[in-house]
Amino acid sequence: MRVSVDPMSVEPDPSESAPMHGSAAAGPDGRGSEPLRTPAGGSARAGAGGSGRAASEALRPHAEDDFAAELAALAAQDDRPRPARWRLSPWAVATYLLGGTLPDGTVISPKYVGPRRIVEVAVTTLATDRALLLLGVPGTAKTWVSEHLAAAISGDSTLLVQGTAGTPEEAIRYGWNYAQLLAHGPSQDALVPSPVMRAMSEGTVARVEELTRIPADVQDTLITILSEKTLPIPELGQEVLAVRGFNLIATANDRDRGVNELSSALRRRFNTVVLPLPESAEAEVDIVSRRVEQIGRSLDLPALPDGIDELRRVVTVFRELRSGVTVDGRTKLKSPSGTLSTAEAISVVTGGLALAAHFGDGVLRASDVAAGILGAVVRDPAADRVVWQEYLEAVVRERDGWTDLYRACREVSA
Ligand SMILES: Nc1ncnc2c1ncn2[C@@H]1O[C@H](COP(=O)(O)OP(=O)(O)OP(=O)(O)O)[C@@H](O)[C@H]1O
Numbered sequence: 001m002r003v004s005v006d007p008m009s010v011e012p013d014p015s016e017s018a019p020m021h022g023s024a025a026a027g028p029d030g031r032g033s034e035p036l037r038t039p040a041g042g043s044a045r046a047g048a049g050g051s052g053r054a055a056s057e058a059l060r061p062h063a064e065d066d067f068a069a070e071l072a073a074l075a076a077q078d079d080r081p082r083p084a085r086w087r088l089s090p091w092a093v094a095t096y097l098l099g100g101t102l103p104d105g106t107v108i109s110p111k112y113v114g115p116r117r118i119v120e121v122a123v124t125t126l127a128t129d130r131a132l133l134l135l136g137v138p139g140t141a142k143t144w145v146s147e148h149l150a151a152a153i154s155g156d157s158t159l160l161v162q163g164t165a166g167t168p169e170e171a172i173r174y175g176w177n178y179a180q181l182l183a184h185g186p187s188q189d190a191l192v193p194s195p196v197m198r199a200m201s202e203g204t205v206a207r208v209e210e211l212t213r214i215p216a217d218v219q220d221t222l223i224t225i226l227s228e229k230t231l232p233i234p235e236l237g238q239e240v241l242a243v244r245g246f247n248l249i250a251t252a253n254d255r256d257r258g259v260n261e262l263s264s265a266l267r268r269r270f271n272t273v274v275l276p277l278p279e280s281a282e283a284e285v286d287i288v289s290r291r292v293e294q295i296g297r298s299l300d301l302p303a304l305p306d307g308i309d310e311l312r313r314v315v316t317v318f319r320e321l322r323s324g325v326t327v328d329g330r331t332k333l334k335s336p337s338g339t340l341s342t343a344e345a346i347s348v349v350t351g352g353l354a355l356a357a358h359f360g361d362g363v364l365r366a367s368d369v370a371a372g373i374l375g376a377v378v379r380d381p382a383a384d385r386v387v388w389q390e391y392l393e394a395v396v397r398e399r400d401g402w403t404d405l406y407r408a409c410r411e412v413s414a
């Protein structure tokens with residue numbers, strides 16, 4: 001039997017007008033205007049951002065902090081209808097992800113480089129009652145897109161559950177503060193809401209990473225949440241009703257298929273959007289250079305322009321080995337066991353830039369990326385080494401203008 005919460009047991013948050021049945025709406029401790037925010041969540045971040053120091057010094061700021069100016073510009077000029085509790089209209093969210101120029105000339109940088117339709121479908125899904133599942137091979141920006149979607153829609157990308165083989169039900173539902181529980185028994189004070197519960201009561205977007213790594217019975221916890229939009233708390237005789245604006249983005253990796261298959265009951269609650277690998281070498285070079293610039297800036301690395309040719313070669317090597325054929329289509333190649341994703345190309349180039357900055361003259365050269373390429377390609381020391389040697393001798397050695405790369409790779413492969 002479901003019992004509605006007695007609303008007088010906690011102080012309702014005056015800023016929150018949503019119809020709530022749950023204690024979590026007002027927070028487990030009933031204090032403050034944002035009682036549900038824990039140190040891992042928004043209030044800690046807001047505080048850090050407010051002081052101006054911690055946020056700017058963060059090694060990797062949250063998307064909503066990093067792109068706060070773009071989000072504010074979009075919100076100011078966005079006159080299209082917004083779904084309940086959305087910070088932006090679906091159109092503005094898509095523009096935030098894909099980039100564009102606003103009427104006042106503000107340039108919105110592209111976050112995701114790929115088919116526009118994919119982003120439009122993903123954003124639209126989140127405005128419906130179905131949840132969004134981002135599927136794809138490793139390194140296709142699933143996590144990245146999910147973070148930016150949550151940032152643009154809810155202004156908060158931190159309501160995150162990381163899926164692993166050990167993810168317990170509490171991570172999706174709620175847990176207990178055991179000191180409180182033992183001292184006073186089950187009460188709102190003792191309840192520790194999960195990110196999903198917080199998103200339900202705040203009407204925001206929650207994220208579940210690597211959904212298919214989570215054991216099947218724990219995954220099924222999501223069924224009630226996604227179909228009934230409620231999270232019962234039997235211990236308290238209460239439930240948290242999801243308010244408008246709540247939705248969920250899950251990511252899952254193609255390579256994990258078969259580890260913990262999504263149950264069909266759960267799959268029916270999701271719209272699946274498959275993120276593809278970059279379709280052309282140019283697109284991939286564009287993605288890698290953008291991200292390397294961004295990451296490089298936060299690490300005070302030299303700017304990329306002088307190294308763009310080197311970056312192009314890294315992308316070419318990765319694409320050829322991944323697809324099993326050279327760009328001219330003439331030579332068939334064996335593919336190594338690793339994924340050689342765009343994400344890995346980004347880290348090889350970033351690592352190369354760091355080598356060039358600290359031990360070279362600041363210009364990215366073949367010798368700076370060779371070790372990184374080798375590390376990414378040779379994951380399995382036996383099988384991959386053979387694949388790599390064949391590629392090195394048959395392709396890299398023979399290609400015009402690649403002698404320096406061939407030498408540098410030989411040196412580190414020895
Ligand atoms: N199409 C793309 N547009 C923009 N960035 C991309 C694209 N593809 C990859 N990236 C970049 O690759 C990096 C890694 O992406 P991300 O971690 O989101 O991949 P993932 O799909 O979640 O991988 P995994 O399955 O390993 O978790 C990010 O920095 C992202 O910017």
Ligand SMILES: [Mg+2]
Nearest residue numbers: 142143144251
């Ligand atoms: Mg990921």
